[in-house]
Amino acid sequence: MTSNQRGFSLIEVMIAMCLVGVGALGLVKMQTFIEQRSDYAYSSIQALGLAEAKLEWFRTRGANSADSSMIVADFDADIIDGSELRDPYFLTWTVPAVTMDGNVKTVVVNVSWSDRLGQSQNLSLTTQISRFSEFD
Numbered sequence: 001m002t003s004n005q006r007g008f009s010l011i012e013v014m015i016a017m018c019l020v021g022v023g024a025l026g027l028v029k030m031q032t033f034i035e036q037r038s039d040y041a042y043s044s045i046q047a048l049g050l051a052e053a054k055l056e057w058f059r060t061r062g063a064n065s066a067d068s069s070m071i072v073a074d075f076d077a078d079i080i081d082g083s084e085l086r087d088p089y090f091l092t093w094t095v096p097a098v099t100m101d102g103n104v105k106t107v108v109v110n111v112s113w114s115d116r117l118g119q120s121q122n123l124s125l126t127t128q129i130s131r132f133s134e135f136d
Contacts, residue, residue: 039115039116044123047089047111051109051123059073061129075131079095080095090113091110092109102131103131104130105129109125
């Protein structure tokens with residue numbers, strides 16, 4: 001008597017379950033990586049915006065404060081080293097060099113923060129500011 005049973009054996013089902021499990025673990029790891037990269041991208045964009053805003057404020061020097069609704073920077077008094085906390089970001093700016101007979105200052109703005117894993121991240125922008133204003 002011959003058996004004509006059709007279907008899957010227990011071993012075939014277990015092999016299929018193992019393959020599905022390994023694939024699912026790979027997807028979970030990829031999802032975690034994508035979330036970390038997304039978090040870093042979001043934080044970096046926020047930090048870049050803060051650094052650019054600080055540099056733009058330095059560039060307001062020479063504007064007429066009587067005509068402006070915001071406080072404008074003074075080349076001699078305001079473009080100096082400093083820091084500011086904008087939770088969770090910490091901004092520091094340094095003015096390491098005055099060049100060209102005191103008419104140009106180099107400004108370095110650094111923004112640092114801790115990511116969701118507690119690792120320190122930072123972003124830095126550098127520019128030069130002239131005493132001579134485009135507003136004059």
